[in-house]
Amino acid sequence: LLPWPQVDHARFGDAEEEAFSRIRKMSAANLARNWALIPHVTHHDEADITELERFRKLTSQESGDIKVTLLAFLVKAVGVLLAKFPVFNASLDARGDVLILKKYVNIGFAADTPEGLVVPVIRQVDGKGIVQIAGEAAHLAAKAREGRLGPADMQGGCFSISSLGGIGGSAFTPIVNAPEVAILGVSRAAMKPVWDGEAFRPRLVLPLSLSYDHRVIDGAAAARFVAALVRMLEDFRRALL
Ligand code: CAO
Numbered sequence: 001l002l003p004w005p006q007v008d009h010a011r012f013g014d015a016e017e018e019a020f021s022r023i024r025k026m027s028a029a030n031l032a033r034n035w036a037l038i039p040h041v042t043h044h045d046e047a048d049i050t051e052l053e054r055f056r057k058l059t060s061q062e063s064g065d066i067k068v069t070l071l072a073f074l075v076k077a078v079g080v081l082l083a084k085f086p087v088f089n090a091s092l093d094a095r096g097d098v099l100i101l102k103k104y105v106n107i108g109f110a111a112d113t114p115e116g117l118v119v120p121v122i123r124q125v126d127g128k129g130i131v132q133i134a135g136e137a138a139h140l141a142a143k144a145r146e147g148r149l150g151p152a153d154m155q156g157g158c159f160s161i162s163s164l165g166g167i168g169g170s171a172f173t174p175i176v177n178a179p180e181v182a183i184l185g186v187s188r189a190a191m192k193p194v195w196d197g198e199a200f201r202p203r204l205v206l207p208l209s210l211s212y213d214h215r216v217i218d219g220a221a222a223a224r225f226v227a228a229l230v231r232m233l234e235d236f237r238r239a240l241l
Helices: 022-037 050-062 070-084 130-145 219-234 236-240
Strands: 040-048 090-092 099-101 107-109 111-113 116-118 159-163 182-186 190-195 200-213
Touching: 022 116, 040 219, 050 070, 050 200, 050 219, 070 107, 070 130, 070 159, 070 182, 070 219, 070 236, 107 130, 111 130, 182 219, 200 219, 219 236
Parallel strands: 107 159, 159 182
Antiparallel strands: 040 200, 090 099, 111 116, 182 200, 190 200
């Protein structure tokens, strides 16, 4: 590779130096390794979450202080699917020729903090309900923003979710968080005309982007995983099947 370009930026205008925070140094090193070593593919799809959003708002009103977020439903849905698609709940060993299949389901979520990106982990989501997951996510996100997450809060993840839906965007390519093998990116839901066989109806449509390690996961498996996620978000009763 060519060496990094050495430029005296001050020759071209005012500029100042700002050192990376400890968190940004760590996440930059992880992201660079994961981007360089993992052959990523990103699979995009959309889910009609009109009914889910109605249910989410109702549940939130009934849950007292806990705000039941879309993220909590996504964590639960992915948790259910990881049991059905074991290759998504796996890690490659360091040599890259043995797959470790996990029997537990811990899901990390990307949290934006003033110091940089962190990924706290919600443990054993398979044994938890959505309100409990929402409460734990809010607690971990607050801890993250205050810079109080300990190493134990960020270890043991099986799969990550990166939600930019509260900010905007229609699709992006999240970077797989090694040694995990897949990560779900969530963009901003928007009202769209959807053809129901007779007419276009206004529906709330959520964009989903699944990046996966193509050494471990085939494109067809990724498409099936996302299709199952879409069906679950469109009718959450499927999470019980
Ligand atoms: N589409 C439309 N609106 C959405 C949405 C979506 N997919 N997801 C959330 N929203 C809305 C919510 O309805 C809520 O609106 P109200 O304030 O009117 O109720 C608002 O956005 C905030 O949502 P939320 O409280 O559910 O929080 P969140 O799940 O969006 O975010 C957290 C929580 C921790 C994920 C967030 O604070 C964060 O850090 N996001 C950034 C993550 C990130 O940086 N990812 C990139 C990593 S790679 O660089």
